Amino acid sequence: MYRVLAINPGSTSTKFAVYFGDECVLRKTIRHPLEQLLRFKSVVDQFDLRKGLIIEVLQEEGIEVDSIKYIIGRGGLTYPLESGVYRVNNRMIEHLREGVLGHHASNLGPMLADYIALQIPGAKAFMADPVVTDELEDVARFAGHPKFQRRSIFHALNQKATARIHAQKVGKSYESLNLIIAHLGGGISVGAHKNGRVIDVNNALDGEGSFSPERSGTLPVGQLIDICFSGKYSKEQIRRMVVGEGGFVAYLGTNDAQKVEKRADHGDTEAAIVQEALFYQVAKMIGEMAVVLEGKIDGILLTGGLAFNPELEKYIRTKCGFIAEIYSYPGEDELEALAMNGLRVARGEIEVKEYKK
Incomplete structure (x- = not known):
């Protein structure tokens, strides 16, 4: 054995x-x-x-x-x-x-x-x-200026494992499917999986895509430049704004998505709108990846800790249900993967x- x-x-x-x-x-x-x-x-x-x-x-x-x-x-x-x-x-x-x-x-x-x-x-x-x-496909690497390049840094282990679990469930091979997979955890990554390859995905580590419980995601570049040269913050402080002290931490003082969910359920309007904004940004990312896959999509898979929130799944179904069928695989088991x-x-x-x- x-x-x-x-x-x-x-x-x-x-x-x-x-x-x-x-x-x-x-x-x-x-x-x-x-x-x-x-x-x-x-x-x-x-x-x-x-x-x-x-x-x-x-x-x-x-x-x-x-x-x-x-x-x-x-x-x-x-x-x-x-x-x-x-x-x-x-x-x-x-x-x-x-x-x-x-x-x-x-x-x-x-x-x-x-x-x-x-x-x-x-x-x-x-x-x-x-x-x-x-x-990534070559066209997906362009960031808009030759001194910059988009990087693929994402929850590859869990996305790939979830894709294989789903493929087995539907009786097909991962390599035969086109999938959009959203890993929703402390960081958030949404990938376009085409025949077993992730041809586009946001850099979930340091500043692309939706904000998350502790990351800021894509920020307005002009405002970010102003902050960087304001003299008020060190490089390390700004980096922590982007990773570690962004998202829910910055808005609500916690990276615990379950606490935010409970606050929203109990009438905390600030928690409710911040949570909805995260849902909204994830839905937009799914729409982007639908374009990457030219609308030929066999399923949208939700995974990670935030996928336990029934309101998130409901929201994504409302916004993205017209794109493809949505499947929920809440949590992650990277050890098993x-x-x-x-x-x-x-x-x-x-x-x-x-x-x-």
Whole structure:
């Protein structure tokens, strides 16, 4: 029986799971208090803390670590890659440490997988569908000025996993479908999936598309320039306005979408209009991707934590129901998605790719 350890580092948590075949035998979420993380200058500096905690929990739970031969981590900000499963190599680790496209908790995923695999005879480390998965058509890369280029940074792992789940549900292959998939979480990404490739998607990390619980999304450029040169804010403060302290955090003082939903349900008019504005912007993004796919769409899929909100689904159905049938897959299970990719490798169902950037 193939045994897989899946690792998903988040900004304030480390999630991991052990699968024996298709069965999940252990699933853990370690929360990292903010005061603990503030001791570190960078995300990469948290490596020793996180790997020590993973190993400690595995031992406490009686997991026979040496029996695990496939360790797969959530992919981070390497150079852009096609979708797929990649073997972790030294060059990848080097680029994640350097932060060639930025520093993010997901950079630790392949690093942690690699370290643990090196402790186990015969074990191998992988990453799957990293956030920099890039399948954009050339025309989608133009930003409007040669000094700028649109980048593909999005929730590739969950979007691809949701697409495959849906394809199985409808009895077709992912590669035969045209889908619009909206990942609705702390960040929001809406992708146009054409025959198994995401040919256009917003950069969900640093400033495209709808605002989200903690990100500002697309901002009016002229106003942003004025703020940047006003002398009132540092570069870091402005960056936090865009990622971390935007969206619900800026408007309502919380990144908890469930709290916002409850406030709106209980008559808080400010919460209600801000929530509706988020819904509105997501609907517009879905419309944009409908144009990308020339109206030939087999389904609109809603996923991520915000998809649990029945008002959001209702709103999207009202605004976008004329485009295609809407399907809801609320929540995300990136650990299961990682584990299933690991099992596909173990069973020889997919070809492992090499990172050569």
